[in-house]
Amino acid sequence: METEQQRDLNAQLIEFEPQHYSLLIEWIDSDELNYLWGGPQFEYPLTVEQLETHYGKQAPTPFLFVVNGEMVGFIELFKVSDCEQRLCRVFIHPTCRGKGYAATMLELAIVKAKMVDEPQTLSLAVFAHNHSAIACYEKLGFKPYETVSGLRYFKGKNWDLIRMSQPL
Known part of the structure; x- marks a missing residue:
């Protein structure tokens, strides 16, 4: 079901394909942002090889978020089990935040x-210090x-992880 905002924005998710890898690599432009976006799964700088390895697996399904024809975000669905899907690697380009x-x-x-x-x-x-993301969720x-504390560290500092869910 499409919301009014989605119609007004002409917003959609499209498949994230190999020709888009360079765009994501450009967006993830620091080691901190890389860790915030991808956790320990990816090393900075992000590379085509890392993305090929990750998306060569069957579980993750990546999407680009397109608004009025412009690619502005990224999100991944991960099949945890037959009864659980997980949202991962949520990213809105910095110039497009706050909208x-x-x-x-x-x-x-x-x-x-749901499909x-x-x-x-x-x-x-989500990392506990990412207050705007938590509020959105x-x-x-x-x-x-x-x-969870003591599971993720960035430059020697513990980054608490908050796990969230909702029934579908």
Whole structure:
């Protein structure tokens, strides 16, 4: 179901394909942003080889978020199990933040998640210091269910991870 904002923005998710790798590599332009976006899965600088390896697996399904013909964001759906999908690697280009795009992108991803094997739960993990992302997720109905400390470190500092979910 399309929301009014999605219609007004002409917003959609398109398949993230190998010809888009260079765009994502350009967007992820620092080691901190790389870790914030990809966790320990990717090393900075991000490379085509890392993306090929990651997206050569069957579980992740990546999308680019396009608004009025411009590629402005990225999101990944990950099949955890037959009853759970996870939102991963959520990213809105810095020049496009503050416009409500993240919520629209997430709404579109939630619709896609509901179409895959009829999952019962949609989950995600977010770093505790990413307050704007947490607020966005909560507005869309995600509830925190666990805070994990000591699992993720960036430059020697612990980054707590908040796990959130919502029933579908």
